[in-house]
Amino acid sequence: MIHVKTRASFGAVVAATALLTVAGCSATAPVDEAADKTSVTVENCGTESTFQLPIGNVVATSNAANIGTILRVGGLDRLAAVVLNTNNDAIMESMFGPGIADVPHLDGTITMETILGKQADLVVGSYSGLFKGASGVTPESLQSNNIDAYVISDSCRQSAAADSALGTMGPWDALRADVTNYGKLFGTEDTAAEALTELDSRLARLESAPDAADKPKVLIYDSGEEDLYTSGGNGAPNGIIDVAGGTNVFADVDNTWFKASWETVAKSEPDVIVIMDYKKSADEVQGKIDAIKSREGLRDLDAVKQNRFVVLPLAMFTSGFPNVYGAEELRAKIEEFGLAPSSGIDWTTAPSA
Known part of the structure; x- marks a missing residue:
């Protein structure tokens, strides 16, 4: 109009x-x-x-x-x-x-x-x-x-x-x-x-990187105490996880952002947990990690025991151009964790022309 x-x-x-x-x-x-x-x-x-x-x-x-x-x-x-x-x-x-x-x-x-x-x-x-x-x-x-x-x-x-x-x-x-x-x-x-x-x-370039035989399952931890605010199959994080060589544990949820119960989160058995950093306080990220490590059903997950946490700014994971840079950082960490074959790509540089 x-x-x-x-x-x-x-x-x-x-x-x-x-x-x-x-x-x-x-x-x-x-x-x-x-x-x-x-x-x-x-x-x-x-x-x-x-x-x-x-x-x-x-x-x-x-x-x-x-x-x-x-x-x-x-x-x-x-x-x-x-x-x-x-x-x-x-x-x-x-x-x-x-x-x-x-x-x-x-x-x-x-x-x-x-x-x-x-x-x-x-x-x-x-x-x-x-x-x-x-x-x-x-x-x-x-x-x-x-x-x-x-x-x-x-x-x-x-x-x-x-x-x-x-x-x-x-x-x-x-x-x-x-x-x-x-x-x-x-x-x-x-x-x-x-x-x-x-x-x-x-x-x-991201899509050219080799995938693991079993793609690692990735959980987005945005926020939440009584339940978890996370991302479903329609949100930017789902696209980021996909091109980084992983699978969103909530890819089958027909929504962008939603609330999931902690019981559902534990049953999803993620291999990697991405912590969204709001940049609001110095202890924000550690508080989220401590909450996971203290919660029954989550603290015994291999991802938690092996500290497979990836901390990235929320500003990279809501829908926008920073998403592609976030995908590169996530791919680098997935390779570092040994959950995807090494691509031999320096993800800190731009693709060659």
């Missing part, structure tokens, strides 16, 4: 940062290819949606890794505010270069007042995050305030029901959709095309 807006002219985007220190490849200075357009139409969650241009004030919420996608396609200068733990700034800058630390970071409940205060003309969110509507912010309420909404593609609902399961496409296809769409929305389609080339090159 087109919303009539009056916006100040937004000129060409200046160069996003150059060096991807983790990825080992260069980011190209984006050019505003939509400078002469007044609107653009993209497919978002199966619907053709039209957005007014230029887009100059983006509030990015719900998903840290998706902020990485925006950075990778050259959208740094479009960001008016982000929902991102400041402890993740260094991780983002190691992947996409400096700049994110200078963007205002939002904390606490994100309300319509928050968004209006940032003079947003686009809000990015997910149905597993902001667009659940707990604070009153939904795509519909944004539209009534003359603000466009973009739904992160991995959180698309399978039906119109508010309690619908999420996930209508594979995780890598969801990422490709966001990369392509952001390129169109920000007028940085050439940079988005370069990002897709990098993504496909890294995925091809």
Whole structure:
């Protein structure tokens, strides 16, 4: 839907940062290819949606890794505010270069007042995050305030029901959709095309690595005490685990993120446990490991006895461009644990051209 807006002219985007220190490849200075357009139409969650241009004030919420996608396609200068733990700034800058630390970071409940205060003309969110509507912010309420909404593609609902399961496409296809769409929305389609080339090159290298005869079973430990918040078959972690040479213990669950009982977790008998690091406190990760080691049914698992824990930032495992770097790190650890044949690949470097 087109919303009539009056916006100040937004000129060409200046160069996003150059060096991807983790990825080992260069980011190209984006050019505003939509400078002469007044609107653009993209497919978002199966619907053709039209957005007014230029887009100059983006509030990015719900998903840290998706902020990485925006950075990778050259959208740094479009960001008016982000929902991102400041402890993740260094991780983002190691992947996409400096700049994110200078963007205002939002904390606490994100309300319509928050968004209006940032003079947003686009809000990015997910149905597993902001667009659940707990604070009153939904795509519909944004539209009534003359603000466009973009739904992160991995959180698309399978039906119109508010309690619908999420996930209508594979995780890598969801990422490709966001990369392509952001390129169109920000007028940085050439940079988005370069990002897709990098993504496909890294995925091809991961898929070329030899698999074990029995792929190791991998559990995602996001959070939880009474039960475990983890990822099912539709989420980004499932795609990451798959290309890294493992199998998600909850791959058969038709959802993105969900809660599993500890009894179910123990019965899944994971070979590797990936601990999501929220970067909120110094003892967060050790607290999660200690909780596993003290829980009956889990402490006797071989994965626990042999300390086959992999600690990775949550910012690499929600849907976004950092996913492919997370997959490389997970593959390296699976090889280190002896659970997959050695690939002979240095996963800290970019694929050769």
